[in-house]
Amino acid sequence: MKDATLKQIADQLGVSITTVSKALKDYPDVSPKTKKKIVDLANKLNYTPNSFAVNLRTKQSKTVGLIVPTVDYNFFSKVFEGVLAEAEKRKYLVIILRSNEKLDIEKKQIELLLNKRVDGILMSLSNETGDFDHIKNIITNKTPLVLFDKIAKLVNCSKVAINDKKAAYDAVTYLIKKGHKKIAHFRGSFMPQNSIDRFLGYKKALEDNNIIYDSSLVYICDNNTDFEDGYENAQKAVAEHPDLDAIFAITDLVAIGIIKYLNDIKIKMPEQIAVFGFCNSFMSEIITPKLTTIDQPGYEIGKKAASILFDEIELKKTDNPIQFQSIELATSIIERGSA
Amino acid sequence: MKDATLKQIADQLGVSITTVSKALKDYPDVSPKTKKKIVDLANKLNYTPNSFAVNLRTKQSKTVGLIVPTVDYNFFSKVFEGVLAEAEKRKYLVIILRSNEKLDIEKKQIELLLNKRVDGILMSLSNETGDFDHIKNIITNKTPLVLFDKIAKLVNCSKVAINDKKAAYDAVTYLIKKGHKKIAHFRGSFMPQNSIDRFLGYKKALEDNNIIYDSSLVYICDNNTDFEDGYENAQKAVAEHPDLDAIFAITDLVAIGIIKYLNDIKIKMPEQIAVFGFCNSFMSEIITPKLTTIDQPGYEIGKKAASILFDEIELKKTDNPIQFQSIELATSIIERGSA
Numbered sequence: 167m168k169d170a171t172l173k174q175i176a177d178q179l180g181v182s183i184t185t186v187s188k189a190l191k192d193y194p195d196v197s198p199k200t201k202k203k204i205v206d207l208a209n210k211l212n213y214t215p216n217s218f219a220v221n222l223r224t225k226q227s228k229t230v231g232l233i234v235p236t237v238d239y240n241f242f243s244k245v246f247e248g249v250l251a252e253a254e255k256r257k258y259l260v261i262i263l264r265s266n267e268k269l270d271i272e273k274k275q276i277e278l279l280l281n282k283r284v285d286g287i288l289m290s291l292s293n294e295t296g297d298f299d300h301i302k303n304i305i306t307n308k309t310p311l312v313l314f315d316k317i318a319k320l321v322n323c324s325k326v327a328i329n330d331k332k333a334a335y336d337a338v339t340y341l342i343k344k345g346h347k348k349i350a351h352f353r354g355s356f357m358p359q360n361s362i363d364r365f366l367g368y369k370k371a372l373e374d375n376n377i378i379y380d381s382s383l384v385y386i387c388d389n390n391t392d393f394e395d396g397y398e399n400a401q402k403a404v405a406e407h408p409d410l411d412a413i414f415a416i417t418d419l420v421a422i423g424i425i426k427y428l429n430d431i432k433i434k435m436p437e438q439i440a441v442f443g444f445c446n447s448f449m450s451e452i453i454t455p456k457l458t459t460i461d462q463p464g465y466e467i468g469k470k471a472a473s474i475l476f477d478e479i480e481l482k483k484t485d486n487p488i489q490f491q492s493i494e495l496a497t498s499i500i501e502r503g504s505a
Numbered sequence: 506m507k508d509a510t511l512k513q514i515a516d517q518l519g520v521s522i523t524t525v526s527k528a529l530k531d532y533p534d535v536s537p538k539t540k541k542k543i544v545d546l547a548n549k550l551n552y553t554p555n556s557f558a559v560n561l562r563t564k565q566s567k568t569v570g571l572i573v574p575t576v577d578y579n580f581f582s583k584v585f586e587g588v589l590a591e592a593e594k595r596k597y598l599v600i601i602l603r604s605n606e607k608l609d610i611e612k613k614q615i616e617l618l619l620n621k622r623v624d625g626i627l628m629s630l631s632n633e634t635g636d637f638d639h640i641k642n643i644i645t646n647k648t649p650l651v652l653f654d655k656i657a658k659l660v661n662c663s664k665v666a667i668n669d670k671k672a673a674y675d676a677v678t679y680l681i682k683k684g685h686k687k688i689a690h691f692r693g694s695f696m697p698q699n700s701i702d703r704f705l706g707y708k709k710a711l712e713d714n715n716i717i718y719d720s721s722l723v724y725i726c727d728n729n730t731d732f733e734d735g736y737e738n739a740q741k742a743v744a745e746h747p748d749l750d751a752i753f754a755i756t757d758l759v760a761i762g763i764i765k766y767l768n769d770i771k772i773k774m775p776e777q778i779a780v781f782g783f784c785n786s787f788m789s790e791i792i793t794p795k796l797t798t799i800d801q802p803g804y805e806i807g808k809k810a811a812s813i814l815f816d817e818i819e820l821k822k823t824d825n826p827i828q829f830q831s832i833e834l835a836t837s838i839i840e841r842g843s844a
Binding site for chain 1: 568576577582585586589598599600601602603617621732761765768787788791792793
């Protein structure tokens with residue numbers, strides 16, 4: 167069956183297409199009687215307003231793209247909830263894509279979203295993303311873009327993130343104040359800015375407290391959304407540094423892997439080794455001991471990033487200039503049992 | 506800046522619009538030299554093929570809608586990963602919406618997706634969804650629909666789910682075989698089919714093993730994606746039934762709430778009270794004791810539901826009749842420490 171069109175409805179009722187269109191939009195200048203006839207027939211024929219055609223005219227799809235590097239049970243789920251909450255409020259639809267931490271997939275997804283003519287794009291970069299031409303392409307295309315969490319300082323657009331360096335600095339300073347001296351850092355891979363910044367915060371806290379930085383205490387968890395990586399590196403760290411007294415992990419998931427290993431070999435936390443996470447995920451409360459961690463406001467990050475994006479989309483329509491914002495959301499230490 | 510159009514490109518190069526269109530689609534009947542000129546200019550002008558216009562012609566948006574009742578850190582994240590994996594493979598985009606377990610939101614979201622002319626809809630029903638006219642509307646609209654997890658037996662479309670009754674029956678039979686006699690069930694609310702079916706499986710297992718069903722042992726966790734609900738009901742159950750020796754929970758999250766409470770009051774699991782979950786979420790492995798649970802294959806459910814939907818969308822194009830499928834994915838018991 168072909169879909170019913172305005173013309174079909176107009177023809178069957180002997181009225182003009184304009185009248186049908188006005189009636190279906192509930193304009194006041196169509197009589198209630200005619201309106202009812204038109205609406206009834208439209209319902210009978212299963213008429214659906216053609217939103218793609220509407221888009222051609224208004225140039226708005228009321229749809230935005232969200233590219234996340236990974237779908238986890240953790241930080242990105244919270245971001246996602248924040249984005250959806252704001253999208254529901256502002257009546258936007260969200261197409262979600264995940265780059266799987268791959269640059270080539272990220273590039274393809276941007277192309278796909280631009281071809282789809284979404285009104286705007288929200289994204290957190292993959293761990294592989296070291297050049298930004300494909301990101302700049304979004305801006306050249308005049309499509310509003312907001313980066314969040316894993317951002318690129320070199321791209322000129324609005325950004326929402328936390329101060330990763332400061333948060334890491336606070337975490338490590340906390341461990342030092344508790345008397346820990348041999349503090350390992352389980353970092354992420356070398357590319358993403360947040361992995362670099364958390365490492366720099368760790369290093370600076372050591373330096374400011376006259377603890378000599380020892381690169382052999384830094385372990386790389388490439389897959390920092392996998393607790394196995396924390397588990398395996400904890401095994402190595404404990405073997406290589408018998409006097410280790412604390413570990414600052416790049417994510418809660420890595421920290422949970424560490425806790426699992428230390429529990430397995432009956433090392434007491436925090437007495438023998440303190441463990442400090444990053445995220446304040448749901449899991450940090452249910453593990454034993456409960457995880458001391460940095461509260462990273464994922465929901466707020468998602469909500470704020472979406473809110474800025476929708477504002478920029480609205481502003482673009484009015485041809486008013488857009489002033490990019492760089493929002494830094496506050497983090498805090500959540501004290502629990504592990505540190 | 507106005508977007509570049511095929512006409513602009515044609516005018517600037519003195520070729521026909523058809524030639525431009527063919528060149529950009531890489532048709533063989535345009536000479537490589539002309540093709541290169543056209544592609545170069547299109548790139549220079551930032552030409553984007555107008556996918557909404559393409560949609561008007563092909564009647565395909567290569568976009569589907571996914572409505573989930575809730576975004577959790579658990580089952581729906583897994584479903585979501587499965588849907589995305591299949592969508593990536595088949596080159597579909599996924600608009601995701603959450604109904605927040607509300608019927609009125611679910612209705613609006615269906616309308617929104619139909620107006621958007623998505624090619625198909627995947628959905629898991631809200632806990633409030635007791636009549637199905639809005640769901641049937643999708644079918645009347647000739648939009649392919651696949652229901653998963655929280656399905657409606659009365660709607661005539663493809664469905665992917667597990668056998669909730671059998672899985673619950675297996676879980677409770679397992680507890681009985683381990684010698685438990687006073688087994689509570691922490692069930693979900695009254696509406697969704699999976700909540701009803703898990704309850705029926707619990708009841709049948711008792712009956713088949715000559716244990717008299719006692720309704721005072723059934724507790725309702727309305728918000729079964731919240732561990733607080735499990736925690737609070739565990740408090741009640743332990744106070745009301747001092748001889749309680751096992752609890753079968755509707756979800757892992759509820760089970761985790763129970764474990765938290767039993768840990769708090771130093772009740773040994775499984776020696777004093779055994780706890781059995783449902784989902785096999787990531788958390789079930791990190792809690793102490795580790796949770797014995799039903800493995801509910803969320804990833805496979807999402808992947809299968811998406812795969813069927815894309816098949817139906819393709820079939821619809823060919824005007825071939827669509828045979829609805831009802832897929833029941835197998836579940837299994839994952840034995841761990843809590844039961």
